[in-house]
Amino acid sequence: MSRIAQKFAELKAQGRKALIPFITAGDPEPGLTVPLMHALVEGGADIIELGVPFSDPMADGPTIQRSSERALAHKVRLRDVIAMVARFRQTNAGTPVVLMGYANPIEAMGYELFCREARAAGVDGVLTVDYPPEEADAFTARLAEHELDPIFLFSPTTPESRLDAIARQARGFVYYVSLKGVTGAGHLDLAEVAAKLPRIRAHCNLPVGVGFGIRDAETAARVAELADAVVIGSRIVQEIEQSPRERVSDNVKQFVASVRAALDKRQAEVPS
């Protein structure tokens, strides 16, 4: 069983929902990424989404764009991100790590080398925003050979006819983008999420995470009533952006802990 599957199994047994924070590797500087990953876990993260910086993050809003630019100013490469995961693994064997990014850095490294090194470093899943299943066959096959989970997105605009095609290639968990737009934009529509999740579950028996537009503990808790996991990105990146360097890890940990507390409180009140 993959580390991701095992984590969801554990959480299910405990009646808890997964909290999946996102940070961009190398933001605000490369030396802070591994400490930040540990801070996320201490704050209560179950799985970490680690963003791979890219020069043209087409699906991201201004907050995550800026985090990518900060990381790239330090010349953080995909290989460096993989090395950060290896360092994180030296003292954390249990928290799954999903790399999230765009196709081109992976294409430049080459599928085989990327998969081999990511696996060796202790990466568990890979979410490539601009590889829809139609273009991902060769890549997901290679990920599977290396026991890495390909994570795929569903969106509010995904038609019924595509649900199976996505579900067929997905492993680990699937990610429902809770609003039309880029990361960090607008506010999510809980009613829409509530309407869409059963449709997704009818086609896909993997755990479903919901993200995009979750900006506070209260919203996270309400999403957790519907989903198996809550993904928070831009709000955490904003915390990183606004904190003085020496406070970054503590502030991020505190924010994550506040979300964790809200999730667990809600789960205690509303047993699923």
Next chain:
Amino acid sequence: MQMHDLPDARGHFGPYGGVFVAETLMAALDELKTAYLKLKDDPAFQAEFAYELKHYVGRPSPIYHARRWSDKLGGAQIYLKREDLNHTGAHKINNTIGQALLARHMGKKRVIAETGAGQHGVASATVAARYGMESVVYMGAEDVKRQAPNVFRMKLLGATVVPVESGSRTLKDALNEAMRDWVTNVESTFYILGTAAGPHPYPMLVRDFQCVIGNEAKVQMPELTGRQPDAVIACVGGGSNAIGLFHPYLEFEAVRLIGVEAGGRGIASGQHAAPLSAGTPGVLHGFRSYLMQDADGQIIETHSVSAGLDYPGVGPEHAWLKDTGRAEYVAVNDDEALAAFHDLCRYEGIIPALESSHALAYAAKLAPTLARDKILLVNLSGRGDKDINTVAQLAGISL
């Protein structure tokens, strides 16, 4: 599959093209593809498109024998396909009319576009006004500065121009921002993509709309010269004017197809916008093609004196034409393009766009190596009025 039948059903030209976008856009691209494939062979739609091209754009655009310049160069005869005489002054309008008609058939009331030099932005704002649609144009902040007259032109036409401050603040960043807008407003909005690039079906439909250039030339050249040219030459940024000329000529195997990229300060300097000449394959903006990128897959900043060629990727059909050897791709530097710009002004009384000046510059290199009875057809894709500030500035003159 014959080369002129490409792309395949999923938008591939050999290993290039495809659909590399976030899930949120998949349904919209599918809707666009379905609508286009239905209208493509609909005689009423084609008649409507042809009517607009004739009466609104002023087509067919003439072909002109640049006799004095050819004589001066002392070799092959240079003919110019006068896309600069189109309404709005460039080939871009062929495509924006086609896409605006598509948008209307699809019931979209808001159109968005990206622009580099501003030509596509102007052409988009123009058709939005023509068909009564709201329009928003994304333009890199750097380009907004370089192309002030076009910015004002778009505003006169009723468009909202949004300067894009992220990344290198040029065309690629404008494209990123337009995609972000589209993801957010996907139900109400039609994205008028300006070049034969982006995710399928854009490279196909932009090409199809621009093929009017080559289809006219195929008829005009024999009328004018008794035969097809020995070579057709066009500048390549994203590659829409070039593919519009090349594609109809694919069937004439004796006709050389030559695409001219922006060599900027020279390929060796690294400061250029010539992915086919000096790039490697990768994925950007929804498609696979040759890109300007570093060893880690980050897109690198491009340089060209011409804003319209200042783009790190190139349409996927060109990538395939390069690999198969059917088309040749070369690069000319800023200086060479400027020299050709001045030549055309002085010898022919035509002020060409700096983009088109790259194609002219290569023709000026090639012509003297060929006999006087050889014929080169150059796509004069746009007029240069928009560039006079840039050219003046380079000469140290302030207007």
